[in-house]
Amino acid sequence: MSSRMAVTAIVNSHREGLLCLPSLRSLTRARSFAEQRGVDVESIVVLDRPDDLTWELVTRWGQTERGKVIVVDNGDAGISRNQGVSAASAEWIAFLDADDLWGETWLFDAVMASRHDQRNIVWHPEINIYFGRAQHIFRHIDMEDAEFKLWSLVGSNYWTSLCFARRELLLHIPYPRTVLSKKIGFEDWGWNRATIAAGVLHKIVRGAGHAIRVRSMSLVKQTAAGEAIPSPTDLFRNELQTRLPRKP
Amino acid sequence: MKRGKLTEYARNLARWASRASFDGKFKIDGAAKRIAQSGLFDGNWYLEKYPDVAAAGIPPLDHYLRHGAFEHRAPGPNFDPVWYVTRYPDILGMNPLLHYIDYGVTEGRTAKPPIPSFVERTKKVLDQISDLDPEIYSSAAFKHITAFQVVDGEWRGIVAATFGKIYESLTRSFEYMVFVPWLTHGGADLVAVNLVRSLTKRFGVKSTLVVVADEESTVARDWLPANTEVLVFRAFEASLNVEQRAELIEALIQAIRPRCVININSHSCWQAFVRRGAALGTFTRLYAGLFCRDYSADGRPAGYADTHFREAAPFLSGVILDNSTFAEELCARFGLPDQLSKKLRVLKQPIPNVTVPWTRPLSTRAKKLSVLWASRLCRQKNVDLLTKIVNQAPFINFDVWGRGDEIFERQIRVLQGKRSNIKFQGPYESFVALPISKYDAFLYTSLWDGIPNVLLEAAAAGIPIVASRVGGVGELVTDQTGWPITEYEEPNEYIRSLTAIHSSPTEARQRADAMSRFVTTEHSWVKYEKELFKVEGLCEG
Numbered sequence: 001m002s003s004r005m006a007v008t009a010i011v012n013s014h015r016e017g018l019l020c021l022p023s024l025r026s027l028t029r030a031r032s033f034a035e036q037r038g039v040d041v042e043s044i045v046v047l048d049r050p051d052d053l054t055w056e057l058v059t060r061w062g063q064t065e066r067g068k069v070i071v072v073d074n075g076d077a078g079i080s081r082n083q084g085v086s087a088a089s090a091e092w093i094a095f096l097d098a099d100d101l102w103g104e105t106w107l108f109d110a111v112m113a114s115r116h117d118q119r120n121i122v123w124h125p126e127i128n129i130y131f132g133r134a135q136h137i138f139r140h141i142d143m144e145d146a147e148f149k150l151w152s153l154v155g156s157n158y159w160t161s162l163c164f165a166r167r168e169l170l171l172h173i174p175y176p177r178t179v180l181s182k183k184i185g186f187e188d189w190g191w192n193r194a195t196i197a198a199g200v201l202h203k204i205v206r207g208a209g210h211a212i213r214v215r216s217m218s219l220v221k222q223t224a225a226g227e228a229i230p231s232p233t234d235l236f237r238n239e240l241q242t243r244l245p246r247k248p
Numbered sequence: 249m250k251r252g253k254l255t256e257y258a259r260n261l262a263r264w265a266s267r268a269s270f271d272g273k274f275k276i277d278g279a280a281k282r283i284a285q286s287g288l289f290d291g292n293w294y295l296e297k298y299p300d301v302a303a304a305g306i307p308p309l310d311h312y313l314r315h316g317a318f319e320h321r322a323p324g325p326n327f328d329p330v331w332y333v334t335r336y337p338d339i340l341g342m343n344p345l346l347h348y349i350d351y352g353v354t355e356g357r358t359a360k361p362p363i364p365s366f367v368e369r370t371k372k373v374l375d376q377i378s379d380l381d382p383e384i385y386s387s388a389a390f391k392h393i394t395a396f397q398v399v400d401g402e403w404r405g406i407v408a409a410t411f412g413k414i415y416e417s418l419t420r421s422f423e424y425m426v427f428v429p430w431l432t433h434g435g436a437d438l439v440a441v442n443l444v445r446s447l448t449k450r451f452g453v454k455s456t457l458v459v460v461a462d463e464e465s466t467v468a469r470d471w472l473p474a475n476t477e478v479l480v481f482r483a484f485e486a487s488l489n490v491e492q493r494a495e496l497i498e499a500l501i502q503a504i505r506p507r508c509v510i511n512i513n514s515h516s517c518w519q520a521f522v523r524r525g526a527a528l529g530t531f532t533r534l535y536a537g538l539f540c541r542d543y544s545a546d547g548r549p550a551g552y553a554d555t556h557f558r559e560a561a562p563f564l565s566g567v568i569l570d571n572s573t574f575a576e577e578l579c580a581r582f583g584l585p586d587q588l589s590k591k592l593r594v595l596k597q598p599i600p601n602v603t604v605p606w607t608r609p610l611s612t613r614a615k616k617l618s619v620l621w622a623s624r625l626c627r628q629k630n631v632d633l634l635t636k637i638v639n640q641a642p643f644i645n646f647d648v649w650g651r652g653d654e655i656f657e658r659q660i661r662v663l664q665g666k667r668s669n670i671k672f673q674g675p676y677e678s679f680v681a682l683p684i685s686k687y688d689a690f691l692y693t694s695l696w697d698g699i700p701n702v703l704l705e706a707a708a709a710g711i712p713i714v715a716s717r718v719g720g721v722g723e724l725v726t727d728q729t730g731w732p733i734t735e736y737e738e739p740n741e742y743i744r745s746l747t748a749i750h751s752s753p754t755e756a757r758q759r760a761d762a763m764s765r766f767v768t769t770e771h772s773w774v775k776y777e778k779e780l781f782k783v784e785g786l787c788e789g
Contacts, residue, residue: 022381029376104376127366127373131381135389137362137370137398149402151415154499156403183527209373211384227523229502232531236503240421 006090007034007107008167011045012077013098017053019213024061026101026211034107041107043067045098046084048074058098077161078175078187085170094164101211102162109208110164121201122192123164127209134214142204143196150239153193157230159202161188162210173198176231185228197235279346280309283323286349288359290324297322317343328360335361335395356404358397367394407495410485414496415503419477422457423507427497427517429462431469431478433678434624435701439537439570439597440512441471446777448473457504461493461514494519501528508786510568512537518556525563533565533785539698540574540719545627558582565785567592570698571720593783597699598776599708599767600680606711606760608685610753616669617644617750620687620711622676623694623702625652625660630693630716635663636739637693638670644746646691649682651675679705689714689749689756691742692721699724704771710764712756714745729763
């Protein structure tokens, strides 16, 4: 097996303006760290209905930092991620939202984790430092930890969208479309549930971390405020169907 | 306990008792039990850590409750009270462990500081990114990252905890979920039961889950087919309010993902339909029962047709009614276009399989007419009107069966004390248990209704019926099948019709027989099930 494993870093961008630069710099740093240790990384930024400032900043970054820039007209983070996946060429995909930050070691640590455990796994960093309008630490839970409860995924999402997953999986199970008119949102939560239903494990990379920016009215908050739910899943129904009948 | 601390404790307890988020639930009774059940108190550990307690020979939990909690002694290795009261100063003065058990867990508070190794790993991540953004490097908060709250993505709170218990208790998934507010021997309950009977007959008893969502009464569980699975929310958590129960319903529907959800009068389920019907309707078919308008004590329309139907209508696959009159009224009142009006399906409820036929021989020679009134004693059934009829018709004997609101039961008892022509018989087990052949006629005085089940039972039994022509009653009681009273608040109109029964026994018999034939055809089980399974989407995958 080659010691160089390819990763495509896919950045979702919309209208972050100057906020996108720290994110892109964190990507550059993480990429550099990984490449110095033998991991090839390509970068793709998916610009979804950007404003002029964001477009200029991202394209300038792309020109200087060897990043491919794709401009799309989706108005949908999940669909934009799917398009980034289609354009990717590496075996593994790492997602970043253009107002969040990667820890320097994230890409490399995720690659190492995937090498040590080659099961069908989506990887998440152990630690998320929330900054901006609110500060706290969000700890990702490993599905194989005793504290994980499958039913909790009905009401809450265990993991952020900035995961590390095989491209093949993402092509097989793409992100669902957000349909706020039908109150269907939270595309990453829906995708997490859909992948688990397909037998995928979600695990953490211990010691790796991201920083997640809390803005005044993020899409997540808008979705929650609009009483949306994630896309429907048979995950729980299927689990219920496996239960043994009670003895009379 | 030192006096000062006791005073402070009592003062804080009073302060907590008044907080809106508190719900008045703080229980000092049973504290020892709650602590013991939490798994956070370790008696042996406590004695080892606090040799003074061991030397004094005091039982460790006793010491902890009386002294240790307020001295901020740790109850065990997994709860750090000093850290907890420092981290959460809003609980000062409270037993920190009890606060954590009763509230902190569901609020996502942590019982002890993060593990030092986790803190170290977090600091390393912070070091990697802190120079990248001013919202980090300019923020004073990030100098004290060890004080940050550590949360995770687990679904918490009382709804989550209740859902978890319910989910773990489920034995399988279901194709149909029927929501009811309670399960008593009432008319709407029977509508739900008829539905469940038909669904389980066709698809098997394992296909359907009955959810008692609002209250805890399930006295009519025996009406359901044997082995029907019934889920009672209050058996898992009695303190949920209607919004929380709605959230619980939404979660259950998402998890079970049934083919159809049918709501027969559950307030919580109507709330769920309004809140998330758009989303739920993308993967399951939502149905609701509506039968008539309902009114508040001060006379305002307050039923679900007025409070919830309009908002939920676009997301419903169907509305099940028991009479055409109300269907027409809904269309007219809300100006329903075709795409919505076609969702309204009238399902005539079936008469019971078992009836006791009315066999009293009518005769003009009988001195006094004997009349049966059997219903719930409440404002809807117009006990006030019944009182007036009794007062104005001393030449008619009335037997009143039923139970209900205390004020109306008392009213009838008082009337019995004053009048010799009324007897209050009290509650009855079922219509077939009533001695209907003792009576010449059945009197119904309701102010508003669909097609009440008791009228269907009286109709099936073949007893002559005098009834207020309200709601859907006129579809059952016509001039050919009984005596409908159009001026339904006029006592004399009822008395006139009862007198007509007395003076024309042949006519009375003919109308009663016509009624019996009518309900045997139009309200048969065969017809009901045929119409039920024509409801769009009910049988489809």
